[in-house]
Amino acid sequence: MTGLLSREKIGIYVDVQNIYYTTKEVFSRQFDYRAFWRKLADNNKIIIANAYAIDRGITAQKKFQSALRYIGFEVKLKPYISRADGSAKGDWDVGITIDVIKSAPELDRVVLLSGDGDFELLVNYIRDTYGIPVDIYGVSHLTASSLKYSASKFYDIDEGFLL
Numbered sequence: 001m002t003g004l005l006s007r008e009k010i011g012i013y014v015d016v017q018n019i020y021y022t023t024k025e026v027f028s029r030q031f032d033y034r035a036f037w038r039k040l041a042d043n044n045k046i047i048i049a050n051a052y053a054i055d056r057g058i059t060a061q062k063k064f065q066s067a068l069r070y071i072g073f074e075v076k077l078k079p080y081i082s083r084a085d086g087s088a089k090g091d092w093d094v095g096i097t098i099d100v101i102k103s104a105p106e107l108d109r110v111v112l113l114s115g116d117g118d119f120e121l122l123v124n125y126i127r128d129t130y131g132i133p134v135d136i137y138g139v140s141h142l143t144a145s146s147l148k149y150s151a152s153k154f155y156d157i158d159e160g161f162l163l
Contacts, residue, residue, distance in 0.1 A: 008108040010040065011048035013096050014073070015114035019157070022115055022139040029162040031113075036137075036161060037071050040111065048103050049073045052092035056080045097122045109152075110134040117144025124150050137161075 014033075023031045033051075040046060051068045055061070055077040065075045078092060093116065100110055104126050112119060115138035123134045133152030136143070140156040148154045 007043060007045045009047045009106065010044045010109045010111055011100070011103050011107045012040065012046060012050070012073075012111045013048075013100055013113070014051040015092060015096060015112075015116060016051050016053040017091065018114045018116055018138075022142040023157060023162060026139050026142060027159070027162055031157065032161055032163045033068060033073070034071055037073075044109070046072065047106060048099075050076055050096075050099060052076050052078075052096055054078055054080045054091075093118050100126060104130045104132060107132060111137065113137045115139060115143030115147065117146050120144065120146045120150045123147065127152065 019031050023029060037046075037049075049072055051065075051073040053061075053065065053075060065077070068075050076092070076095065078095075096112075096114075096119070100112070100122060104110060109132055110126055112123070112134060114136070119136075123136070126132060126134050127150075134150075135153045135155060136147055136151035137155045137157055138147070140148075140154075143154070
């Protein structure tokens, strides 16, 4: 029983769009969220698990979001915004940052799935302010070097994390 009590309390934060597009580009496959969850849940106590996505209202996307909820993630959605010039807007960088900062005092470790270099400042802030490690999972050659170097530990998403 003492083994269960000594498990680290972790928070998982997934930049769904980043993980989707990087695994698709490099592997032409999808990330296996269920296997990822099992791997982390084996040795840790998952306190928070948020998946941040853009909602386009597509049926396949809704099924995916339901699957994430079934696994144990809270799915946070923002509407997809198409601009008049044809460009699109839809990222969760600020939302993820706020959620991580708010929850960090409750955690022993932060786990962030993203390759976005904008999160380097967040990683450094959490580590320096709260003294807790921040692990990054990303596709190595599509993950910003600055993010990899700021991470307490970087985990390369490879074939073992894919469907």
